[in-house]
Amino acid sequence: MEFDFVIVGGGVYGMATAYHLARLGAESVAVLERAQPAGGASGGIGQRGVRANRRDLRELPLIREANQIWPTLHEELDGETGYIRTGGTYLIEGPASTGFKGIDAAETYARAQTELGVPTELWGRDRVRSEYPGISEDIQGASYVPTDGMASHEATTLAYAAAARRLGVQVIHETGVASVLTADDGGITGVVTDKGETIRARREVILLANGGVRRLVADATGRELPLWTIHPLASRLRTSTSAHIPMLTGHETRPLSVKMLGTDVMLSGGWRGRETAGGSEVVTDRLAGNIEVLRHVFPYLADLEVITADASRAESASVDQIPIIGRCAPRLFVAAGWSGHGWAIAPVVSRLIAEDVLLGISSPLLTPFSPERFR
Template sequence: MEFDHIVIGAGVHGSAASYYLAKTGARVLLLERKQIASGASGGVGFRGVRANNRDIRELPLMALAYDLWPDINTELSIDPGYQRLGGLELLDEDDLGDQSLREEIETRIAVQSSFGIPTELLDRAGLDELEPGAASSVAGAIHCPKDGVGDHTQVTRGYAAAAARLGAAVRENEEVVAIAADGDRYAVTMAGGDVHHGAHVLVTANSYSRTLLRESFGLDLPVTRFNPQMTPVRTKSGFTFSHLLSHHSLPFAAKTIGDGQVMLSGGRTGEWDYAADEGHPRDETAQMSVDDAADLFSEFADAQIVMTDASRADSLCVDGIPIIDTVPGNPGVLFSTGWSGHGFAISPAVGTLVARWLTTGEKPRELEPFSLRRFERP
């Protein structure tokens, strides 16, 4: 069968793009080599929907995502899906007491606000009104009231299911091994030998995208793999948070994920076994996450580690923001990868814009900063 668009990779970005493409009435094929949400778009806990402290080039995407997220649960028929809780970035006395650091923080707040990201600086009293119980060393916080959390597994599967309801063909356990031009279309070859044809191909296979594009087109992207470690814990008192939390200078992030559990993360990683192609957690990493939480909130001094997981590989771009572009010489092949641990929050916006690009042939200006050209020598 011939398709208008073949999407490779059923993580949140591939599933979202498939849904927005299917809404146009296009013939869409979504291929996943394992199962939907089996990579970085699945796994334990929730993911942050965070605009605060993002690269400035991503702020227009977050402003658009802010508009889209509130309707996601109804649109995809999922519950709870997305929750707009507000986000708090904790600040120590040193952060606010140092004039240069304070100016840096105030400047970031002003820039984010100018991009449509409501942001305010809270003193300790303001923080205590929203999230009481922090250590005496915490002097305040940066507050983004439109930040929140989402059940990434549920959202990803919701997008894929919604695409299928609109007529998209969604196929799991289908590994793509090659993409090649075939006249005015593209041939996508499967591991079993089957070949699908489409006018456009969108590669959203996260850390596998580099391998597939290199072997198919000789395009080697500056993208590597990393596997963040997530550690759900439970305190003896049942203490949890009502906001998405992070810290200005510590590798600390926390989200309440239900059942009296708080998931701790913040950028620390597990180990990756390249021979087995699987990730494993580090016990010491889990304990460091708990220790950081206890330094900030004493309730975590006796926290019990429920489990810890580092099995989900994400893609890391050398400059920390994604690459979203066409393959040179192949305008019908788009790719998006290099999410660098913060791609979930912008997925509705990127999915919408990539679908528009594929449908109209015109690149949305919001995606210009993520061009492959930024790595070319002047």
């Protein structure tokens, strides 16, 4: 088999990049996915945060662009995204004197975020209490970004996949890539699947396989990207309390990231799952620790029942906690190392990758994420 573009990985990045390539006129695009579309970090329970608040400042220009796309993405794809703009806070607990960053730092971040196109307000104790009645007395304030929200990751990824297929992209699932083919000049010419089949790429191989990227790049180029795999722990909790959490909420010093799913609470961040020989597993006392943090901040959520907990969705993290996006060899484009925040920026980053590999347009928005920063 032979295609112009061979994409490895059927998560949101693989599917959205394939969609944009086809939309921009590429006629021969294949996505190879070892399991099923949305079988990795882009699938699973609940929703993912579309958050700019207190992300790495280098990502904010991307999130600003993504915020233009999210509200109408369902129309563009003719599918569900579940996107809602709830607004989002980052809670501040410790005063600066305790060694935490505190309100002064939050004010500085708010100014920097606003200057980068993400208008941010600083809330004091009273405003936090009027928005979050019953919140812990320890919370001193919050930074608030009205454009933050959340989206259904699995639905959106499948909507990208359906839109890509309608434009002629071939999605080949249950086909893993075992290795990347390198020509004598170091350029990449295709891949070999785990079934032993060679699939040639006339123009480019695009590795969007998240946790699978590091080994494939190392085998093909001898270069070890500074990436590792993490196993975030997500849980859905039920409470009989009618009080709830009004918006996407993070915390400056406690490992807490929380949102509502209807009347249930979705918790992510915090202690992670444990790696096992075959993947990863939920560890009961780690989950209990995460729930304890939630209860500390929201004491009214006393009677939480675990409906489901999942640590099976592996994610790649980079050494400087921002993604690695760019070429690692001639005709080998790579994007991974999302470090737990690849979701929010996927609609814009996937478009920029497609514009680069198809049209040769390198966006300055991607410059900070180049693999060359490690050389």
